[in-house]
Amino acid sequence: MRRPTITALVVIIGLLLLADMLVVNAALGQVAAVGVDAAILVAAGAALAGVGALGARRLNDLWRRRGDPVGAVMVVVGMAAMVIAGLRPGSTGTTDPAVQWLLAALLIPIGATLFGLLFVTTLGAARRSLATGSREGTVLVAGALVTSVLLVPLAGPVGDWLADAATWSLAFPIGSVLRGLLIGIALLTAVYAARVVLGIRGADD
Amino acid sequence: MIERVRGLSRAAPILLIVALAIAWQAPDVGWLRAATTDSDGAERMTSVLDALVDEPLVLIGFDADVGTYAEIRPTVRALLADLLARDGRLAFVSLTAEGRALASAEIARLGRGEANPTRLLDLGFIPGAEAGLVDLTGDIRVDEGDDGVLAREVEDAGIAAIDAILVIGGNDLGPRSWVEQVIPRITDVPLLTVTPTVLLPEVQPYLVGGQLAAGLITPRDGAAYRQGLELGNLERLVEPMEPRQLPILVGMLIAVAVLGQALASRTLARVRSAGSRSVG
Numbered sequence: 470m471r472r473p474t475i476t477a478l479v480v481i482i483g484l485l486l487l488a489d490m491l492v493v494n495a496a497l498g499q500v501a502a503v504g505v506d507a508a509i510l511v512a513a514g515a516a517l518a519g520v521g522a523l524g525a526r527r528l529n530d531l532w533r534r535r536g537d538p539v540g541a542v543m544v545v546v547g548m549a550a551m552v553i554a555g556l557r558p559g560s561t562g563t564t565d566p567a568v569q570w571l572l573a574a575l576l577i578p579i580g581a582t583l584f585g586l587l588f589v590t591t592l593g594a595a596r597r598s599l600a601t602g603s604r605e606g607t608v609l610v611a612g613a614l615v616t617s618v619l620l621v622p623l624a625g626p627v628g629d630w631l632a633d634a635a636t637w638s639l640a641f642p643i644g645s646v647l648r649g650l651l652i653g654i655a656l657l658t659a660v661y662a663a664r665v666v667l668g669i670r671g672a673d674d
Numbered sequence: 675m676i677e678r679v680r681g682l683s684r685a686a687p688i689l690l691i692v693a694l695a696i697a698w699q700a701p702d703v704g705w706l707r708a709a710t711t712d713s714d715g716a717e718r719m720t721s722v723l724d725a726l727v728d729e730p731l732v733l734i735g736f737d738a739d740v741g742t743y744a745e746i747r748p749t750v751r752a753l754l755a756d757l758l759a760r761d762g763r764l765a766f767v768s769l770t771a772e773g774r775a776l777a778s779a780e781i782a783r784l785g786r787g788e789a790n791p792t793r794l795l796d797l798g799f800i801p802g803a804e805a806g807l808v809d810l811t812g813d814i815r816v817d818e819g820d821d822g823v824l825a826r827e828v829e830d831a832g833i834a835a836i837d838a839i840l841v842i843g844g845n846d847l848g849p850r851s852w853v854e855q856v857i858p859r860i861t862d863v864p865l866l867t868v869t870p871t872v873l874l875p876e877v878q879p880y881l882v883g884g885q886l887a888a889g890l891i892t893p894r895d896g897a898a899y900r901q902g903l904e905l906g907n908l909e910r911l912v913e914p915m916e917p918r919q920l921p922i923l924v925g926m927l928i929a930v931a932v933l934g935q936a937l938a939s940r941t942l943a944r945v946r947s948a949g950s951r952s953v954g
Contacts, residue, residue, distance in 0.1 A: 508802055509806055563778045569782050577779060610936065622706050643875065648878075
């Protein structure tokens, strides 16, 4: 089903921001700023709604005794601890020592640890992709193997040669593949945006 | 035999942690080094910092993410200390929640390290990602309770007061957004960046094209930059210890061994399969 109001809004705001970027005009700038401020407010509202929905979902899981109760308790307790630390009477918000402690002693190390676990899970995934026997998996693992060898932190002339080779491989073969992906995504996004702006929808919409 | 392999697979994570712990405790060895003898990234960063005006006001877009921050943290802390050693004034702003959390922790750390508080300004969190960046170029809002000289200067002059921008990038928001949304709206402000290696393919074209004045993107660039610093009494603001290279080497060798063994097994199986087909 077509929604001309949303399309019209997208077209008007898009053209307004484009015009503001190309033409120096105070009145136009102020009108464009209203659009930008509205986008900021919507984003802030969406973030708060997302956090609220997560909390409500986990509380509901606990109430109805479904899902992962330990995970739900952890999420609810974590959110409650941060809200109490940051919003209790007399708190200085994000600069409050209790909030700082929760960040520095819990949130940041836990986040880094979860990311560190990728070392083990990535190796496991690489082995499994080889086990499937796909050619893509073999190329992927071979590329990872070569890159890992190039990044070994050796000193001396061998280390310098490895560093140069690593820089070249990151900048050219690996970089060009990833940049190609980014360009492809950008083109798809641009085409999709143009279709929305021009009101062109697929037959399945 | 199969039971033994299964047992080894189950014990592998614990063996990995034990190996890393031993490597962590072992003394440093001279044949390992993170920094290269010549780093274009480090040289470029230093030359851009040298060319800044006296007491530069640097806007720091702090949007690292907790996953990759460990990789760039020593370099970020060294760069902040270097800017303060150059009499720089630092205004922190974040456009992601994780970036805000990390920026808040770093500002608190600078406070604990007795960095001059008149040279630090916390502009807080702006929601809206790209929209927030556009808003930043029009008007910088300062906490009403902050009546310091730096706060007033930033509030009165807005983005025009800024002499350089340093983007601490992460997976959610990095230098690309600043290049797209901020650089076209301001003039002659060098954009610097420190990002994890994962963003290199995205950042490299901007460095080559000149939209980014300088960047420290790989651990080697960061190590080379840190190696050349002379911070005097502000050494207290950098990490007390450089990242240990031996545990990194052990981890990399384990990765190479696991990947190599899997690849060799696969190749061998294919060769055998091809051989049996040709015989048949």
